[in-house]
Amino acid sequence: MTVVVRVPPVLRSEAGGAKEVVASGGTVREVMEDLSLKLPALGERVYDAGELRPFVNVYVDGEDVRTRAGLDTPVSTSSTVILLPAMAGGR
């Protein structure tokens, strides 16, 4: 199953400038594993040693996966996955 993963501008250089990338998997873990294979630079920013990085949030259909089943949260072809790292700029 393939899902669309939205890449925030902060991470787009790690995704070759893409705003969205397609990854396959039925759970967030599988999507992260696939992302790490296809786009290692992006994968590394989000997912490390089998865990989500603590300063990056992953949302499936607007819900933080940490408030759901974490990496086991299911995704479907109609799901939107959003990667969201902390951002501090105010200038």
Added chain:
Amino acid sequence: MTTYRELLRRTKERISEVDARAAGELDGAVWIDVREQDEWQEGHIPGAVHIPRGHLESRVESVAPDKDAPIVIYCAAANRSAFAAETLGELGYTSAHSLAGGFTDWKRNGGEITMPRTLSPERRTRYSRHLLIPEIGEAGQLKLLDSRILLIGAGGLGSPASLYLAAAGIGRIGIVDADIVDETNLQRQVAHSLDTLGTPKVDSAKRSIEALNPDVDVVTYRERLTSENVERILGDGWDLIVDGADNFPTRYLVNDASVWHGIPVVHGSIYRFEGQVTVFAPGQGPCYRCLFPEPPPAELAPSCAEGGVLGVLPGIVGSLQTNEAIKLAAGIGDPLIGRLLLFDALVTEFSEVRVERNPDCPVCGEHPTITEYIDYVEFCAR
């Protein structure tokens, strides 16, 4: 032909007129002042509701829905109130009484009076477009004038926020920023100008605010927020914080301080074409550490210096923050509590994700592990 005198005399014969002492003994009475606006503004009986005589019939039921409850009506000299009492009788009120001698005798006999809080004619003009909105009106505008809002940063986000908060009539605006205005700021920081290049941003912003609205009391802090000064600055008494900081250490300091002081924070951040806005309201919703428990390590933090930002983006995001701040100050609408609004300026797209309170949050959770300020090392050079 009936004259006014005769009409008044006959009306007074039909209605109940009570003196101040008897009126005071009417338990649960609704007191209605039927004089004109200018008379009301010069003082009225405490607790009275103001309904000018011409609006009595249309408005009385909203302030006195129970037609058997006692009502005391007064005007200046018990003439208009006599006619008003008769009208209330016709509307079915069974216990409407005119106050004998009216406000004039009340005041002469040493009765207690209060001066209503109303906007001056100048303020009525300045804020007329707010007064026309039912959700704001005079009461809402007075709330804005009573509000004290602290801005962290007088840069990209702080510029539009300071100007729109000032224009809205926020009574006191505090600004924390240690920087000096330079040429590279003018691409987006609209509170500053060529005239203020080389001067402290807090002074430059204060000048812009005062040029826009002399109602605003501006308090400047020409310093960077640190664990050393955060208690002193927050101790000056702020209802709300608008966070437009440009670095993680300040963001986390603002968060921890706001949780411990119970002050809501309107959070905004920007990078290139993207912005984020949310409201952290202690006790009501998540805090910044519920969203991001720890700052990212230096090597993974987006570099501010290389980042760049579309000039108008902080205008949009800072204005969205101001919208939240004004709503919170006026007590209206649905603030962005528990909702993180994402804006992508390049494709012009808004999206929203939910932010939940984390019971394990190190600051606002059930068993906090962070109980004092942390000075994170600054790794993002401007």
